[in-house]
Amino acid sequence: MAQRTWTDRDVEAHWDRVAAIYVEENNRVKNAHDQRFRETVRHLDLKDGMKVLNITSRDGEADDYVKAGAGQVNVINAEISSKLMEVAKYLRPAIHQVKISTYSNLPFDDESFDRIISLETLEHAAEPQVFLRELNRVAKDGARMVLSCPPATSELPYQVFTFLFGGHGEGPHRFPPSRKVKKWLKENGWKLLLHKGTVLIPVGPPWLQDLGEKILEKTQRTWISELGIRQFYVCEKA
Secondary structure (H helix, E strand, O other): OOOOOOOHHHHHHHHHHHHHHHHHHHHOOHHHHHHHHHHHHHHHOOOOOOEEEEEOOOOOHHHHHHHHOOOOOEEEEEEOOHHHHHHHHHHOOOOOEEEOOOOOOOOOOOOOEEEEEEEOOOOOOOOHHHHHHHHHHHEEEEEEEEEEEOOHHHHHHHHHHHHHHOOOOOOOOOOOOHHHHHHHHHHOOEEEEEEEEEOOOOOOOHHHHHHHHHHHHHOOOOHHHHHOOEEEEEEEEO
16 A cells, blocks of 8 residues: 655645745646646536535635536535635635545545545545545545546656746655556545546647647547646546
8 A cells, every 4th residue: 555755744734834825826827727627627517416525625716616617516625734724715705614634534424425526636645545545435325536636757847847937836745657546546446437638738828738638638548648747537436
């Protein structure tokens, strides 16, 4: 079982440190940043009355997209950083947030959620497989999860981008190969419905970013799709 060299508390400390610049830095690459929310809503298949877990929620922006893309849904935004929760509350006073202290033991009852959103979180969890098992535990039978995670091939581009442009950084993390994510999902009770690579070109003019997405659309299920810095996994509780 994968065990990282850091703790979830280390992850919490990183996001607390960068909370004050989080939104500003993401707005520098807003189209690529917000793509995670647009793509997620496409695959959630939301219906009125559903209970949705968004983990981790950061500044709560996914809450806007989910509620705009559905009727009456109850979104619970779970976050490990209290400082980011303060940012979210300032920007979205009505947001429903729950503080978590670890990804390995979530403060929710069994079979609580119809839908789960987990965007760029798996790579930070100190025990990623336990995290996936916990998400399965709190999901209702037949629940759908949309999960995104950068692949191992994104590590070098991330380091180059951070060196050139700065940003809020990722803190403790390890980007896993997509094949490993698929293995973890299967071993922890998730049936994979769809896997796709997205965001080939995260910066530059819109036409160039759109070209990157068209290339990825035509090359899914090839090695080229693994170059997309945001890999999506649409799953169902097995």
